Amino acid sequence: MTYQYQPLERHQEEIRLVSLLPGSFNDPIKICIRHSVLTPCSDSNGKENDRSERKSLVYPWTAEETSDGETLIVNRETNETTWHRPIPADEDYSPQTDFEALSYTWGTPDSPETARVMQNESGEEDCATILIYQNLATALRYIRHRDRHRTLWVDAICINQEDIPERNSQVKRMASIYRSAYRVIAWLGIGDLDSTQAIDTLRYIGEQLVALKTGRIVSAPGAREPDLWMNACCFIFDDQMWHAILNLLERSWFYRLWCWQEINLSSRRTYLQCGHDLIGWRVFWRAVICIHNKERLPSVIFRERCRHIAFLTADVKQHPMSTMLDLGRSKGCADPRDKVYGLLGLTAPLFNASVKTDYSLPVEKVYKEAFLAHADITKRLELLKHCVLAKRTTGGPSWVPDWSKTEFTAPILSEQLSAGLSETHIKYTPPDVLQAVGIRCTTVQKVGAASSSDIDKALAVVPKWLELVAGSEQYINRQTMIEALALTLTMNRTRERHPTNHFLSVSESVDLLRDILTLDADSDEEHPIFSNREVGNIIQKIRGRAFFITNEGHMGTAPDGVRPGDHVCILLGCYSPIIIRTTDNDQHQVVGEAYIHGFEDAKAILGSLPPPWRAIIKGDDTFGRPLHRYLNLNTGEVAAEDPRLDILPPPWVRWVYERAPDDPALFEVFRNTATGETMKSDPRLSAEALKARGVQLKTFDLI
Numbered sequence: 001m002t003y004q005y006q007p008l009e010r011h012q013e014e015i016r017l018v019s020l021l022p023g024s025f026n027d028p029i030k031i032c033i034r035h036s037v038l039t040p041c042s043d044s045n046g047k048e049n050d051r052s053e054r055k056s057l058v059y060p061w062t063a064e065e066t067s068d069g070e071t072l073i074v075n076r077e078t079n080e081t082t083w084h085r086p087i088p089a090d091e092d093y094s095p096q097t098d099f100e101a102l103s104y105t106w107g108t109p110d111s112p113e114t115a116r117v118m119q120n121e122s123g124e125e126d127c128a129t130i131l132i133y134q135n136l137a138t139a140l141r142y143i144r145h146r147d148r149h150r151t152l153w154v155d156a157i158c159i160n161q162e163d164i165p166e167r168n169s170q171v172k173r174m175a176s177i178y179r180s181a182y183r184v185i186a187w188l189g190i191g192d193l194d195s196t197q198a199i200d201t202l203r204y205i206g207e208q209l210v211a212l213k214t215g216r217i218v219s220a221p222g223a224r225e226p227d228l229w230m231n232a233c234c235f236i237f238d239d240q241m242w243h244a245i246l247n248l249l250e251r252s253w254f255y256r257l258w259c260w261q262e263i264n265l266s267s268r269r270t271y272l273q274c275g276h277d278l279i280g281w282r283v284f285w286r287a288v289i290c291i292h293n294k295e296r297l298p299s300v301i302f303r304e305r306c307r308h309i310a311f312l313t314a315d316v317k318q319h320p321m322s323t324m325l326d327l328g329r330s331k332g333c334a335d336p337r338d339k340v341y342g343l344l345g346l347t348a349p350l351f352n353a354s355v356k357t358d359y360s361l362p363v364e365k366v367y368k369e370a371f372l373a374h375a376d377i378t379k380r381l382e383l384l385k386h387c388v389l390a391k392r393t394t395g396g397p398s399w400v401p402d403w404s405k406t407e408f409t410a411p412i413l414s415e416q417l418s419a420g421l422s423e424t425h426i427k428y429t430p431p432d433v434l435q436a437v438g439i440r441c442t443t444v445q446k447v448g449a450a451s452s453s454d455i456d457k458a459l460a461v462v463p464k465w466l467e468l469v470a471g472s473e474q475y476i477n478r479q480t481m482i483e484a485l486a487l488t489l490t491m492n493r494t495r496e497r498h499p500t501n502h503f504l505s506v507s508e509s510v511d512l513l514r515d516i517l518t519l520d521a522d523s524d525e526e527h528p529i530f531s532n533r534e535v536g537n538i539i540q541k542i543r544g545r546a547f548f549i550t551n552e553g554h555m556g557t558a559p560d561g562v563r564p565g566d567h568v569c570i571l572l573g574c575y576s577p578i579i580i581r582t583t584d585n586d587q588h589q590v591v592g593e594a595y596i597h598g599f600e601d602a603k604a605i606l607g608s609l610p611p612p613w614r615a616i617i618k619g620d621d622t623f624g625r626p627l628h629r630y631l632n633l634n635t636g637e638v639a640a641e642d643p644r645l646d647i648l649p650p651p652w653v654r655w656v657y658e659r660a661p662d663d664p665a666l667f668e669v670f671r672n673t674a675t676g677e678t679m680k681s682d683p684r685l686s687a688e689a690l691k692a693r694g695v696q697l698k699t700f701d702l703i
Contacts (some may be wrong), residue, residue: 002129003130006035007166008169009035012037015035015170015177016035016153017099022145022149023144024146025141025142026141029115029137030115030118031117032117032119038173038180062074064214065212067212072221074218079219081219081221100151102143102154102185103184103187103258103262104135104253106133108134109133110134113133113134113137114132138190143187168358169357171344174258174345175346178262178265183267183269184262184266184270186259186270186272187253188274189251190275191275194247195247196275197241197244199274202279203279205228205286206282206284211286229290232295234296242302245291246305249309256332257328258342259312260327261343261345264313265345268282272284288309288310292307294533297533300455300535304540311327314327316346317661321662322378324343324346325340325383328343329405337361339403339404341366350377351373351374351662364396364400365396371399371401375424378680381436382575387592388592389591389592390560390561397433398589398590398702399703414576415492417575417628418570418596418604419570420602420605420682421666422602423573424436425573433587434703438571438697441567441604443567444565444566445564448468450546450547451544455530465547475597475598482514483509488595489509489538490534491541494509499616499618512532516529516535544559544560546558554599555597556597558591558592559591559592559593561591562592562594563591566581567579567582569700572690576593577593578593601628609643612632612634613643625659627668648670648683648684652672652673653671668680668682
């Protein structure tokens with residue numbers, strides 16, 4: 001008889017738990033299913049902050065908090081480390097009061113296995129049967145104890161998948177469930193000799209390191225190889241070991257969207273399991289971060305896989321909502337609605353409250369509601385960067401992102417600040433029109449070939465892009481043409497613009513471009529240039545993008561599909577230029593987000609910065625966000641005020657403010673001292689202020 005689910009008592013916060021009964025590996029799978037009230041599991045490590053000892057530290061010694069909540073004492077000059085106090089052992093696990101959550105990929109429904117649902121944990125009498133997918137059945141066999149039962153939460157069993165209202169309700173509670181679990185077991189699949197070697201190697205690396213709360217990796221106290229954390233310290237692995245590690249990193253679990261939430265919300269006891277091999281999640285993550293940060297790796301694809309896994313710890317405390325949705329594009333899920341619903345445990349409170357989980361809605365409506373909720377909360381059009389007209393597979397208007405397709409390419413263009421720190425000025429008219437205020441800047445004149453989406457072929461198009469601009473030595477902003485192309489490839493992420501980051505300088509970017517131009521048609525990822533970290537960053541930025549030139553001679557890149565005659569506009573509240581295509585009735589489709597060299601820092605709205613000022617992006621750990629600042633090249637002064645703008649009109653003042661989860665990616669806070677009103681955009685860049693300045697604003701009907 002097929003198991004019949006009993007309704008959950010929602011007002012009592014009930015969930016279902018599974019008791020996995022003991023057995024040998026090949027024994028039939030026997031389980032009990034019971035209802036339980038969800039109660040939080042304490043993950044306290046018993047550590048108390050000794051503030052007096054922290055204050056007594058003398059330079060170069062300083063106290064740093066680790067990602068596990070421990071206090072590490074670090075010597076700033078020698079990088080020597082020591083623990084503030086020993087790390088306590090885990091609390092005893094009780095299957096009567098605690099449960100473990102299983103994180104796994106569902107796999108295909110082919111050849112399902114029957115699990116026997118028992119009336120009680122004695123396992124003596126069947127109650128019913130339930131069908132489970134093969135990957136889950138395999139996982140249960142590997143994690144099953146021989147002599148005692150194991151209490152688990154498993155989504156495929158603990159949620160009645162046929163009951164849509166229950167499914168809607170339980171999805172909203174997934175974050176609480178994984179936070180409350182004693183640990184998460186991440187099942188990677190059946191192991192082999194390669195995976196065992198890879199896990200042993202990664203465990204060794206991870207145990208040499210400590211991750212600080214800031215994201216920095218340092219040497220662990222007593223490490224056998226105290227220099228291992230340094231980016232220039234390379235690993236001496238043979239090809240077989242690199243291949244084994246890459247195969248492990250390419251296991252499907254790492255690319256499932258739900259797994260991101262599940263591992264991110266888990267306790268420090270969580271581990272990965274591949275066959276019978278176990279490795280602590282945080283040990284594994286530290287090892288991957290260390291490898292990713294190395295100056296040279298075997299291939300671009302290897303670095304990309306490491307980058308993907310590194311971001312599995314990303315949450316809304318560290319990143320804005322738009323970045324979380326950005327990262328979600330690279331992860332797969334069975335139901336495309338889960339590109340939104342599967343992130344609700346990681347995104348901001350106001351956004352979560354604004355998005356109603358409803359699997360009966362059309363996919364495009366789920367995406368539209370998410371876009372509008374985000375725009376309303378942040379007062380930004382940050383999500384327009386996910387709109388690519390030529391790649392749409394779902395219905396709905398062009399201004400609504402299509403997250404249904406898994407994409408690994410996600411250019412980071414927010415730092416252009418093409419509309420400055422302005423607030424969006426939009427009006428939504430159902431069903432499909434979004435009116436957005438901005439300026440029309442220019443028109444696309446020429447379009448070059450698009451870069452391949454294949455990693456080892458993406459750079460082959462660069463010489464053709466250079467040919468398009470070969471007729472002139474000087475760019476429109478008086479840089480050399482080779483400099484302008486180099487900065488277009490890097491999207492202006494240079495040391496000059498980001499003085500607190502380890503990016504290449506302008507001259508180093510030009511040298512790298514010259515190296516790229518030496519590649520021939522037969523060059524593949526075995527070529528030494530592909531081991532360079534910065535080459536990997538360029539490939540990430542240009543994959544699947546076309547090169548274009550505007551009527552005035554500006555160069556840029558945009559998603560493949562941009563055409564001559566398309567218009568470039570800058571919309572208030574949008575960090576980068578947007579390519580639009582005008583329809584017969586003077587409405588516009590969003591073609592995609594563009595990088596245009598020379599359109600950064602609101603230059604198309606306010607004009608160029610007067611000498612000797614240069615705009616910079618300055619990181620700020622105190623406020624937890626990048627800050628847009630202005631550097632005086634003559635005096636070294638760094639100013640918050642844009643030299644092109646008048647002083648703040650009274651009663652507006654700048655206000656000190658730390659990032660909150662619902663904030664946009666880039667912002668400053670301004671406070672009206674008369675009314676107490678605060679805003680996260682510059683009042684001098686409001687639509688009304690810009691009109692008074694003489695800026696010719698236009699309302700675009702986006703469809």
